[in-house]
Amino acid sequence: MRIRLKLNNNTWLLAAIALAIAPHTSRLPIWISLLCLAVGAMRLFQVHLPARWLLITLATATAAGIYATYHTLLGRDAGVALLIAMLTLKLLESRTLRDSMVVIFISYFLLITHFLYSQSIPTGLYLLLVVLVITTALIGLNHPGRQIEPRKLLRMAAELLGQAVPVMLVLFLFFPRVPGPLWGMPGDAYEGMTGLSDSMTPGSISKLSQSGAVAFRVAFDGPPPKPEQRYWRGPVLDFFDGRSWSTTAAPDRKQAGIAVTGDPVSYTLTLEPHNKRWLLALDLPAKLPPASRLGAHYELLADQPVRQRLRYRAVSYPDYQAGLNPGDKEINLSLRLPSFGNLKTREMAGTWKRTAKDDGEIVSRALEMFRSEAFFYSLTPPLLGANSVDEFLFDTRRGFCEHYAGSFVFLMRAAGVPARVVTGYQGGEPNPFGNYLIVRQSDAHAWAEVWLENRGWVRVDPTAAVAPRRIESGLAAALPAGEPLPLLARMDSAWLMQLRMSWDTLNNDWNQWVLGYDQERQYDLLSRLGFEMASWKELAVSLAAGVGALLLVLSGFMLWRRVPVDADPVTVIYQRFCRKLARAGIIRQPNEGPADFAQRTAMLRPDLTLSTASISALYIALRYASHPNASDLRQFGKRVSAFRIK
Amino acid sequence: MHPAIDEAVSQAGQIILGKERQIRLAFACLLARGHLLIEDIPGVGKTTLAHVLAQILGLGFQRIQFTSDLLPADVLGVSVYDRESAAFKFHPGPIFAQLILADEVNRATPKTQSALLEAMEEHQVTVEGETRPLPEPFFVIATQNPTHQIGTFPLPESQLDRFLMRIDLGYPDARSERALLQGSDRRSLIAQLKPCVDGRQLAALQENVRNVHISAALLDYLQALLEFTRHSPLYDCGLSPRAGLALLHSAQAWALMEGRDYAMPEDLQVVLPSVAGHRLRFAHGETGAESSSPAQRLLGAVAIP
Structure with missing residues (x-):
């Protein structure tokens, strides 16, 4: 088909990591960012991976460097820096599928750390995008030796995430909330907040x-x-x-x-x-x-x-x-x-x-x-x-x-x-x-x-x-x-002002309803749904039941649709053509080649000779010839759609 | 259809009447650089077919009649002491030709059979420590009598595997037979045939066969076929990877003869009975219950993906 940028699994993985690290770079010491860039370039151009002793030395030196920069390895900033550095170094010893899987899961984890710095809407949207890319890399890794089109991979990842959305909503609404934060933030997380001082x-x-x-x-x-x-x-x-x-x-x-x-x-x-x-x-x-x-x-x-x-x-x-x-x-x-x-x-x-x-x-x-x-x-x-x-x-x-x-x-x-x-x-x-x-x-x-x-x-x-x-x-x-x-x-522009106000309204709603969805609001919602003063136990049971019911409905729906796994559009269209003929009593045998089938059809129904021959020729060219082209595919789809049996 | 081959096939068809499919398969086998085994009773035109092919393709032709007392040296050649030059001089055997007709190959002893088959495989012969290449193209048509006839040494499976295809000619149909009986002597007709293809063209065609496109979809089908023979209880052993390659090359040759630059399932289906027929055997107890051959059962059982 058309010439496409060859995106192999390595590239997806690197892109996912780069996107996951990118927003942190403004807070990281410059040498860690440079380290990430260097390792990324090494993987991109598939340089030989360093020996084990060199890797151990490098990891030790990096940890020491982080300690020297932050005077600790714990806390928010130092912890994130350490996580990023080690994730990057892991790339240098990623030889097997298992290593790459570890990298993927650390990347997912790294994403969460962004919320330690910002919980705004743009951050949420950006992280959603990165989750998509990481999931794409994950899917790509699970099809080793098979080159799947990037667009197809992306679509599979998007479908997976889309299926997760209802579960996410149920968990968000019904997961038992506790008053106050679920876990304490490290002490250095509150530096640089603006406000009045004493x-x-x-x-x-x-x-x-x-x-x-x-x-x-x-x-x-x-x-x-x-x-x-x-x-x-x-x-x-x-x-x-x-x-x-x-x-x-x-x-x-x-x-x-x-x-x-x-x-x-x-x-x-x-x-x-x-x-x-x-x-x-x-x-x-x-x-x-x-x-x-x-x-x-x-x-x-x-x-x-x-x-x-x-x-x-x-x-x-x-x-x-x-x-x-x-x-x-x-x-x-x-x-x-x-x-x-x-x-x-x-x-x-x-x-x-x-x-x-x-x-x-x-x-x-x-x-x-x-x-x-x-x-x-x-x-x-x-x-x-x-x-x-x-x-x-x-x-x-x-x-x-x-x-x-x-x-x-x-x-x-x-x-x-x-x-x-x-x-x-x-x-x-x-x-x-x-x-x-x-x-x-x-x-x-x-x-x-x-x-x-x-x-x-x-x-x-x-x-x-x-x-x-x-x-x-x-x-x-x-x-x-x-x-x-x-x-x-500044008050100069009316539409700018309006835009600013709309944006602030959106942020306010986000704060109130998403970030500010606390125990009180949860109880409020539950009582509206008819659960008066639900206990933790009831919440947990209804949560499990809700997620279970949701998954049941989803899987039922998918079973009903029975979409063949990564079906080739050419095959799908040809099957449609065969179904049309089958309705007229001309059934293709499973082992019957397309040309033979066209010939048999022409014998059974001479009136269909021309249309059947042209559709079959297109199908054979698209499926078996060396350079099928996109216009043929469109033509094929059109002819099959137009194919009628009187 | 390819014009030169078309011409060749139609010329051959004028002499061997009513056997167009077999003629074409023989050509496909030649184009795919394989050797052909014809198994049938005497007198149905095996030798004539070999003659016709040699004549049409303008190839140097040799016939070797295999008998039970034939020795390897009779096939490959011997060194004879030459008194004048006071040295041994090699006298090449009948195998040093482009097209060999090995007649009734299963009447010779296994020793002689294997001398021929090794030469077929390696396109060279080694006599008295010296390796001599065989002419190119090198194409062997062997004929064999049905193994139940008296005085035969059946070819073992490993040897059968060296033949790309095995075809049978069978009796002609009534109309062809009438034409044959009425027509003039075949032998004089063969002498009048003119070559349609020269050596260079033939080499180019053989090269083109390798360039015929095989799509992933077709490979899926081929692999499904191979897979079935290996796992089905129908067969006592499955098709080898070499058999898979043989199927592929034969289908490519057939597609080229059809004038296409890509192969499709029908090509595989046409060549499969000839290519896989002598490589597949029903397992003990499994017989062609529906009076079909192992190859036909295979084609019927595997769906085209």
Whole structure:
């Protein structure tokens, strides 16, 4: 037939391994990637395999190299690197079918390790493709000495995987789920997660703002609160060391009482993992999600660091009065300042304290200063020296929210007003397709809280005084033209925006329904199907029964179809022709050659002589001649289809 | 059909009447570079067929009448002391010809039979330590009387295997016999025959036979046939790989004669009774119950894949 790329089993195997390793290469040390390439090239060009002693030396050296790189052979990164290196080296001693089988199964195993890094939809689709290629290689290996067309192999693999889909669905839905992860992830798996940290230095939040990654998604039960009310409370920072703000660890302190007015807002929040313990909630959380507690500063804290996507329900009161009767200790902690530095600020605050009639006036004077004087909101502020507050307030006057919040709290404390920094997120982007709010890392924010007599802790956002649009319309609107923006915060193209929102909706559904399919959702589904509070035993029994029934149905279907194993299209069409003749009573004997049969047919039915002769000639040419061509095959199929017996 | 062979077959058919299939099989055997065994009673035209073939193909012809006192040297040749040159001089025997008719081969002793058969196999003879090649092409037509006749040494199976085909001529049908009885003397007719093919053409045709395409589907069929003889209780032993090759080459020759450059199942079916007939025997107790030969039973039992 046509000239085709000769894909032999070796090539399939190498392609499968290459695809299985490929996404890891960005995380691997370069020398392992080079090793993989070199071994792949050796196998591709069928170089002589190295001797046993050389192989052992190579394997030992590779393991030592991995130990030198990671200082361990365990854990996620080192483990994956070791697995890849050994899989590659196994290729160098793959001589028999058994060796190749081992390589195949290690490749399947290697695929799972990708989920340790990403569980997104593209990853899932890619891994599905790789499973297809590995399965193709597996099928090819099981037909040694027989050259099967690549397309045919691929189709067989696709059919196998297709048959596995119903079983996969049953297992996914009914395999008993346990609360929490089924197995613990190695400790190094949580490095490099983005999110708010426990401390704040000038520049830390503006750096975070460059990231377009999703921090969390919120679905409100009712209408979402107004933009200026969307303050998502994160870590509260009440200790200043002259340079950075941080949290004082004091687990014994109890938070002061809360008085709430107005309607509560209830919502479901899906938090991306950030490897810290704090959870986010709308100011001010009232009803707590399970396995969490309220910190001294009304921040939500989980019992364990958030290491996988966490979905929880919470209730908040946007109108609240908190801390009307705080303890002395809390007030004192909120007035602490380092004993040195920032003298100009202290002096100005001292003046305000002497002249103002109450604390509220001090607050409004500070805000008035930010509003009326030449302060600028910028993602790229100048660097600050030792007296960072002085330099910012009197010289540079360009800053991001952490500059404003930090210096404001410093001013208040210097003027004797209890104050603290609150970090978290502000705002969020409504997704019109999914009816939920996306809050990104670029929405990270810092603001202040001051304690006023009779009013308790009051939220004050100095950034709002400088750049009111930051609060109303988000970061992109607030920054002056020419500022570098995180890519995803740009608002220029409507269709791009729409595409982004649709994609996020899809991701959200994936998170909620596939990745977030947990014990709770499983029970929900089962109770809808009529299994009230199914036990593990019942689940296991129904699982086995379900899979068994499914396989029975599938095998029954296949038996019914009785497709001959890898039937040649020429034979299939000819058999169709013979069946047509058989219906007219002309039955081909099993040992009757096509030419003899055509002759006999012509004798029995002279009217069919021509059509039978031409079909038989085509069949003989296609099946026995040296160079059958595709147009003959088409012609053959057409004539047999058109063949009628009157 | 191939024009030269067509001409040759029709010429031969004018002399040997009503035996077209046998003539064609003989040609196929020659083209496939095999040797032919004709088994039949005396007087049905075995010798005439050999004569006709030699004449039409323009081959050097020798006839050896095998008798019970024939010695190997009578076939291969002897060295005789030449007084003038004071040395032994080799006198080649009748085997040094292109077409040999070994008449009544089963009347000679096994020793002489094997001298002939070894020469057939190796296309050379070794006399007194010196190896001499036989002329090319080298084609042996042996005739044999039915083994139940008196005074015969039946060829053992190993020797039979060296013949690519065994055919029988049989009595002519009534019309052919009438034509034969009315017509002129066969011997003078043979003398009038003109060669249709020369040596070079014949060699080229033999080469073309090897180039006839064998598809995988046909090999499937051939292997199914071989497999059946090896596992069926019908036969006391199955067909050898050499028999498989013989079938293949004969089918290729037949396809070439039909004017095709590929072989198909019908080619195999046509040549199989002649190629496999003398290599297959029913197992003890199994007889041709339906009065069919072992080869016909084989063809009837194996489906074309």
